[in-house]
Amino acid sequence: MLDTASQSAFQVKPELISVELQHEIEQFYYWEAKLMADRRWEEWFSLMSKDIKYWAPLRSTRSHAAEAKLEYTDEKGFGHFADNWSSLDGRIRKITSDVGWSENPASRLRHIVGNVLIWKDRQADVYDVSTSLMTYRNRQERQTDFFAAERQDRIRRVDDACGFEIVERKILIDQSTLLSNNISFFF
Amino acid sequence: MTLAPHTPSGRKYNANEIRALVNTDTGRYSPEIYTSEDLYQLELERIFARSWVCMGHETQIPKAGDYQAAYIGEDPVVVVRQKDNSIRVFLNQCRHRGMRICRVDGGNAKAFTCPYHGWAYDTAGNLVSVPMEQEAFGGKLNKAEWGPKQARVETYKGLIFANWDESAPNLDTYLGDAKFYMDIMLDRAEGGTEVITGVQKFVIPANWKFAAEQFGSDAYHAGTTAHVSGIIAGVPAGTDLSKVQPPTDGMNVYIGNGHGCGLFSRNPMFYQVICGPQLTEYLTSGPAYEEAVKRLGQGRADVNLCHMNVFPNLSFLTGLNTVRMWQPRGPNEMELWTFTLVDRTAPDNIKEEWRRNMVRTFSASGVFEQDDGENWNDIQHVLRGHVARQQPFNIEMAQHTVQSTSIAPGFPGESFAYTYAEESGTQHLQALG
Numbered sequence: 057m058l059d060t061a062s063q064s065a066f067q068v069k070p071e072l073i074s075v076e077l078q079h080e081i082e083q084f085y086y087w088e089a090k091l092m093a094d095r096r097w098e099e100w101f102s103l104m105s106k107d108i109k110y111w112a113p114l115r116s117t118r119s120h121a122a123e124a125k126l127e128y129t130d131e132k133g134f135g136h137f138a139d140n141w142s143s144l145d146g147r148i149r150k151i152t153s154d155v156g157w158s159e160n161p162a163s164r165l166r167h168i169v170g171n172v173l174i175w176k177d178r179q180a181d182v183y184d185v186s187t188s189l190m191t192y193r194n195r196q197e198r199q200t201d202f203f204a205a206e207r208q209d210r211i212r213r214v215d216d217a218c219g220f221e222i223v224e225r226k227i228l229i230d231q232s233t234l235l236s237n238n239i240s241f242f243f
Numbered sequence: 244m245t246l247a248p249h250t251p252s253g254r255k256y257n258a259n260e261i262r263a264l265v266n267t268d269t270g271r272y273s274p275e276i277y278t279s280e281d282l283y284q285l286e287l288e289r290i291f292a293r294s295w296v297c298m299g300h301e302t303q304i305p306k307a308g309d310y311q312a313a314y315i316g317e318d319p320v321v322v323v324r325q326k327d328n329s330i331r332v333f334l335n336q337c338r339h340r341g342m343r344i345c346r347v348d349g350g351n352a353k354a355f356t357c358p359y360h361g362w363a364y365d366t367a368g369n370l371v372s373v374p375m376e377q378e379a380f381g382g383k384l385n386k387a388e389w390g391p392k393q394a395r396v397e398t399y400k401g402l403i404f405a406n407w408d409e410s411a412p413n414l415d416t417y418l419g420d421a422k423f424y425m426d427i428m429l430d431r432a433e434g435g436t437e438v439i440t441g442v443q444k445f446v447i448p449a450n451w452k453f454a455a456e457q458f459g460s461d462a463y464h465a466g467t468t469a470h471v472s473g474i475i476a477g478v479p480a481g482t483d484l485s486k487v488q489p490p491t492d493g494m495n496v497y498i499g500n501g502h503g504c505g506l507f508s509r510n511p512m513f514y515q516v517i518c519g520p521q522l523t524e525y526l527t528s529g530p531a532y533e534e535a536v537k538r539l540g541q542g543r544a545d546v547n548l549c550h551m552n553v554f555p556n557l558s559f560l561t562g563l564n565t566v567r568m569w570q571p572r573g574p575n576e577m578e579l580w581t582f583t584l585v586d587r588t589a590p591d592n593i594k595e596e597w598r599r600n601m602v603r604t605f606s607a608s609g610v611f612e613q614d615d616g617e618n619w620n621d622i623q624h625v626l627r628g629h630v631a632r633q634q635p636f637n638i639e640m641a642q643h644t645v646q647s648t649s650i651a652p653g654f655p656g657e658s659f660a661y662t663y664a665e666e667s668g669t670q671h672l673q674a675l676g
Binding site for chain 2: 112114116122123134136137138139140146147150153156196197232233235236237238239240
């Protein structure tokens with residue numbers, strides 16, 4: 057069995073929630089994807105809570121029988137991301153900079169969000185959400201990169217136009233060796 | 244993206260033609276060294292199959308039976324810890340029909356069995372069992388002859404190196420004076436370094452020498468435009484960038500055997516924006532710094548950042564402790580394999596600062612590394628052009644601006660008393676001839 061999460065919430069089938077709540081959360085993710093496609097990075101960053109944990113473990117090829125638990129690095133291991141609010145803030149300064157060569161000229165990004173599974177937490181208005189992501193990145197003349205990933209999020213309801221903030225995001229990328237020359241955007 | 248196939252096109256180079264590609268007297272060299280398929284095949288034969296190539300760090304395979312996959316050039320190898328604590332490196336290829344014996348990135352094994360016809364190997368890479376050996380081979384197969392090719396293995400302060408060539412000098416001789424500079428990262432603290440778990444691997448469509456040369460001799464790019472946005476990402480919001488000036492009090496060192504490095508002394512600015520204040524304090528004051536002074540001497544303990552390339556493809560940044568191997572994949576592509584080291588005796592919060600900040604700066608998503616991948620990518624793309632390949636590139640920098648001097652008492656190598664010089668990089672391009 058694939059050991060994908062320290063949070064066991066993601067390992068059991070969620071109980072059904074109301075169609076309206078499902079709709080509300082899906083709309084939140086579609087809006088988030090649009091902010092990224094439109095390069096509205098400051099607005100995108102405002103969806104993160106002050107205590108955000110934004111991380112992506114490394115993934116390696118392992119013998120599934122014996123050593124599946126080694127497939128992902130843990131929270132003490134190296135990763136593709138290991139960010140808090142302050143370091144994400146620095147990344148936003150870079151991606152919006154005129155001298156950030158990896159995103160000036162900018163990538164053309166499309167995040168397709170699907171498979172939205174929602175678990176209610178014990179705390180009111182907190183949800184664990186698993187989404188599947190297809191990310192397409194095209195830049196300059198011909199460079200095109202595809203990524204598929206699962207995002208395991210914890211989101212919290214807030215009283216603003218977007219409706220939620222992201223408290224934790226764990227990105228599980230479906231690649232071992234990354235087949236791109238960098239990750240200069242966000243998942 | 245898939246690996247582009249590459250086959251030699253038949254262009255032969257004689258030794259004189261190879262030497263003519265790089266001219267350090269005129270400060271010119273040919274971009275052909277980055278594009279020629281035939282030169283690339285010669286690199287695999289004359290550089291990678293003869294050099295001491297880094298396999299990783301000892302703490303990645305601490306226990307008997309622990310193993311990890313690695314490469315020497317494009318040859319896949321398995322690196323395995325033995326029961327007597329020694330390390331074996333052997334070609335990841337079954338001698339029967341050439342199948343990859345071990346198909347995962349690492350783990351712990353008691354034996355390796357080829358999935359094709361079941362030939363089984365012990366952890367030392369000896370062929371120990373062949374299915375139907377009596378019936379099919381009449382009991383006449385000499386298994387001792389048919390194990391995968393073994394490489395020589397030696398370590399230096401935690402780093403594991405392998406070399407196919409029986410006639411090559413030993414690792415100690417090969418590294419030579421490079422050890423003096425490697426120690427600034429590897430020997431600051433009692434017990435040396437340990438690895439943060441995980442090797443990040445990603446594909447950059449550019450020649451491996453751009454990367455090796457940058458870490459060997461190119462402080463210039465960091466002191467100019469390449470990483471301005473990485474610096475912006477690391478300074479607190481609202482900081483006046485004019486106060487974050489690149490240091491100019493450093494040296495560029497050609498060490499010999501193709502190894503090169505560049506040093507910044509007593510200027511912790513780069514530590515601040517790359518490592519953050521906590522790790523900067525750990526590296527530049529207090530008990531860990533005092534210990535470094537005792538072990539390395541004041542001069543080396545006060546080196547605040549050293550970029551280094553150990554020929555051919557091992558690079559690291561001292562203090563930041565990002566370590567990387569540039570794995571060649573044809574003339575137009577490389578894989579970057581990178582991991583981070585920490586002082587074994589450092590407090591947990593300092594190890595955590597190292598981890599977080601190297602993911603943040605020197606990784607695929609790193610606010611510094613992102614832009615390196617971008618530049619090399621574009622250089623290689625331009626070199627598809629016929630006319631672009633006829634234009635010699637400029638390596639005059641060190642000749643015009645500085646004279647060879649000694650850096651500091653006891654610092655070995657041929658040195659240039661300015662941070663921005665290119666001598667250490669140009670020399671290693673000549674190793675091919």
